[in-house]
Amino acid sequence: xxxxxxxxxxxxxxxxxxxxxxxxxxxxxxxxxxxxxxxxxxxxxxxxxxxxxxxxxxxxxxxxxxxxxxxxxxxxxxxxxxxxxxxxxxxxxxxxxxxxxxxxxxxxxxxxxxxxxxxxxxxxxxxxxxxxxxxxxxxxxxxxxxxxxxxxxxxxxxxxxxxxxxxxxxxxxxxxxxxxxxxxxxxxxxxxxxxxxxxxxxxxxxxxxxxxxxxxxxxxxxxxxxxxxxxxxxxxxxxxxxxxxxxxxxxxxxxxxxxxxxxxxxxxxxxxxxxxxxxxxxxxxxxxxxxxxxxxxxxxxxxxxx
Amino acid sequence: xxxxxxxxxxxxxxxxxxxxxxxxxxxxxxxxxxxxxxxxxxxxxxxxxxxxxxxxxxxxxxxxxxxxxxxxxxxxxxxxxxxxxxxxxxxxxxxxxxxxxxxxxxxxxxxxxxxxxxxxxxxxxxxxxxxxxxxxxxxxxxxxxxxxxxxxxxxxxxxxxxxxxxxxxxxxxxxxxxxxxxxxxxxxxxxxxxxxxxxxxxxxxxxxxxxxxxxxxxxxxxxxxxxxxxxxxxxxxxxxxxxxxxxxxxxxxxxxxxxxxxxxxxxxxxxxxxxxxxxxxxxxxxxxxxxxxxxxxxxxxxxxxxxxxxxxxxxxxxxxxxxxxxxxxxxxxxxxxxxxxxxxxxxxxxxxxxxxxxxxxxxxxxxxxxxxxxxxxxxxxxxxxxxxxxxxx
Numbered sequence: 001x002x003x004x005x006x007x008x009x010x011x012x013x014x015x016x017x018x019x020x021x022x023x024x025x026x027x028x029x030x031x032x033x034x035x036x037x038x039x040x041x042x043x044x045x046x047x048x049x050x051x052x053x054x055x056x057x058x059x060x061x062x063x064x065x066x067x068x069x070x071x072x073x074x075x076x077x078x079x080x081x082x083x084x085x086x087x088x089x090x091x092x093x094x095x096x097x098x099x100x101x102x103x104x105x106x107x108x109x110x111x112x113x114x115x116x117x118x119x120x121x122x123x124x125x126x127x128x129x130x131x132x133x134x135x136x137x138x139x140x141x142x143x144x145x146x147x148x149x150x151x152x153x154x155x156x157x158x159x160x161x162x163x164x165x166x167x168x169x170x171x172x173x174x175x176x177x178x179x180x181x182x183x184x185x186x187x188x189x190x191x192x193x194x195x196x197x198x199x200x201x202x203x204x205x206x207x208x209x210x211x212x213x214x215x216x217x218x219x220x221x222x223x224x225x226x227x228x229x230x231x232x233x234x235x236x237x238x239x240x241x242x243x244x245x246x247x248x249x250x251x252x253x254x255x256x257x258x259x260x261x262x263x264x265x266x267x268x269x270x271x272x273x274x275x276x277x278x279x280x281x282x283x284x285x286x287x288x289x290x291x292x293x294x295x296x297x298x299x300x301x302x303x304x305x306x
Numbered sequence: 307x308x309x310x311x312x313x314x315x316x317x318x319x320x321x322x323x324x325x326x327x328x329x330x331x332x333x334x335x336x337x338x339x340x341x342x343x344x345x346x347x348x349x350x351x352x353x354x355x356x357x358x359x360x361x362x363x364x365x366x367x368x369x370x371x372x373x374x375x376x377x378x379x380x381x382x383x384x385x386x387x388x389x390x391x392x393x394x395x396x397x398x399x400x401x402x403x404x405x406x407x408x409x410x411x412x413x414x415x416x417x418x419x420x421x422x423x424x425x426x427x428x429x430x431x432x433x434x435x436x437x438x439x440x441x442x443x444x445x446x447x448x449x450x451x452x453x454x455x456x457x458x459x460x461x462x463x464x465x466x467x468x469x470x471x472x473x474x475x476x477x478x479x480x481x482x483x484x485x486x487x488x489x490x491x492x493x494x495x496x497x498x499x500x501x502x503x504x505x506x507x508x509x510x511x512x513x514x515x516x517x518x519x520x521x522x523x524x525x526x527x528x529x530x531x532x533x534x535x536x537x538x539x540x541x542x543x544x545x546x547x548x549x550x551x552x553x554x555x556x557x558x559x560x561x562x563x564x565x566x567x568x569x570x571x572x573x574x575x576x577x578x579x580x581x582x583x584x585x586x587x588x589x590x591x592x593x594x595x596x597x598x599x600x601x602x603x604x605x606x607x608x609x610x611x612x613x614x615x616x617x618x619x620x621x622x623x624x625x626x627x628x629x630x631x632x633x634x635x636x637x638x639x640x641x642x643x644x645x646x647x648x649x650x651x652x653x654x655x656x657x658x659x660x661x662x663x664x665x666x667x668x669x670x671x672x673x674x675x676x677x678x679x680x681x682x683x684x685x686x687x688x689x690x691x692x693x694x695x696x697x698x699x
Binding site: 040 | 330331333357358359361362363364365367368369371372373374375376377378379380381383397398401507508509510513514515516517518519520521523524
């Protein structure tokens with residue numbers, strides 16, 4: 001279990017001075033995840049905010065070996081790095097214990113990179129894949145993705161006279177990954193740091209692929225004051241919009257239960273991307289969202305009782 | 307131990323060369339007509355004959371992506387593909403060469419869809435000729451075998467550091483059995499040496515960043531360096547070939563001239579069609595006709611000087627393209643060769659034949675008709691048309 005005093009002594013692997021926005025959830029997630037192991041790491045990242053803002057040539061914010069290949073292939077790329085490690089270790093050319101980690105955004109993971117991810121999981125590479133989801137293509141300017149929740153306004157599914165934003169629900173990527181029956185799968189967010197770092201520790205310790213889906217609020221895309229990032233993440237958990245759970249060797253477990261489940265309207269009111277939903281005519285949409293959240297939570301409870 | 311002659315198809319010759327190279331990592335996906343390469347290699351691994359770690363990827367896109375990761379981490383890494391598979395890798399081909407990763411990839415040339423067709427033409431690798439990879443085209447399984455071994459040494463040369471495609475004709479070469487003279491395992495190992503990645507991702511004490519965002523300030527310089535690497539390849543390949551020569555007693559230059567020195571007219575072709583053309587050249591020579599062949603082995607780097615030198619004295623040249631560029635101005639090889647010859651004051655007359663698309667057979671009579679056309683062109687002082695289609699209805 002992580003404690004603040006010990007964590008404060010760990011070296012920062014993502015250095016300051018990168019160009020992510022002030023109040024970006026992604027860099028907080030990266031730092032917390034990297035606190036999950038004391039072993040040396042090799043980091044891969046898919047194309048996205050995290051990659052472009054941390055590596056503008058000739059600078060790099062990474063104090064660990066880092067590779068970016070393309071948008072949809074960070075899982076395959078890290079699977080190559082990890083296989084090279086196994087090959088060279090077997091030949092005695094390398095002796096150190098090294099951990100391998102891939103960071104992909106929701107675009108690079110839910111959408112364009114899901115095949116690469118699925119293939120790498122099926123092959124069983126010993127790697128930790130972290131999806132930092134901010135629920136849209138933020139790097140290109142807030143376009144809808146498979147992770148964008150129903151009702152959110154994005155630049156490719158905007159709210160308008162005839163539209164209440166994205167009409168479809170987001171896909172349940174964490175469950176899709178869990179269906180690969182890998183040793184460790186979890187859903188987490190940055191406000192619950194102890195929960196997230198503990199999950200990262202378990203992921204790094206897993207004997208096989210591990211996956212963590214981390215909700216990373218984005219004030220540019222979600223339209224809230226930048227200083228509220230951590231509070232917004234917390235609200236996602238308190239409203240059960242983003243349940244915190246893990247699937248450890250097939251056993252589902254809720255890792256944090258809100259004492260009092262807050263209504264989804266609190267979540268919707270907190271962000272500009274949902275503001276059109278507060279109009280009278282969109283009341284049925286809000287009700288449908290609440291219903292879906294309640295049903296998802298109930299389903300999760302059921303899975304955890306198995 | 308004497309050299310062994312084995313009966314091998316082009317695919318088997320490729321797999322056998324790879325077995326002797328014994329890369330640390332092999333990431334590959336099956337596609338006709340490349341499949342036998344992956345199948346054979348997988349069996350070598352399953353039987354413990356190689357220590358290679360296999361990555362049985364879910365697509366060619368992931369194959370090339372995994373190769374990029376594995377080489378960056380310091381492993382000698384190979385893959386193989388064909389056609390649609392190469393097309394799916396496209397995006398990452400450019401990244402592999404830009405990151406200067408010496409991946410060697412046998413490519414079994416096959417037509418691109420649509421419509422879907424599994425047989426030979428060169429549209430797959432011709433489309434990839436500007437991806438920054440070195441490209442070698444092989445006439446037969448013997449050349450496939452030797453070129454793959456040679457390619458390792460070229461790719462990994464510190465002043466080159468570029469990936470290499472070793473191309474062979476789908477089915478015609480890949481599935482045709484020929485006697486292949488093979489080298490002893492230790493001779494191959496000794497020639498290629500051990501792979502040492504100077505900039506390994508696994509060197510955790512000296513962290514570095516691969517694949518950063520590279521904008522207006524530096525991208526152009528990096529492309530210029532890449533162009534320089536290809537120029538270095540041009541300079542250094544003959545020396546590498548010279549080191550290989552004592553092992554094989556063969557000289558693999560950028561081009562191969564066949565009865566060309568005193569020829570009046572000639573054909574320039576790639577890969578297996580060169581074998582067919584050599585037979586026709588021999589037949590016509592018996593009739594006293596001065597014909598010859600220029601086989602282009604390397605398309606990248608493009609051996610312009612060698613081509614100019616070889617073709618300068620000819621009266622007429624026909625360039626055979628086994629792919630269509632849809633420019634309405636001839637195929638890719640024709641345009642590059644013709645452009646190179648612009649330097650000459652006295653240029654040979656030139657014409658282009660698009661042929662053999664989708665595996666359409668090209669026989670002796672067709673090649674003979676091209677030579678006959680060339681003599682007519684000489685007689686009339688020019689071709690009837692710049693671009694011709696050989697063997698199409």
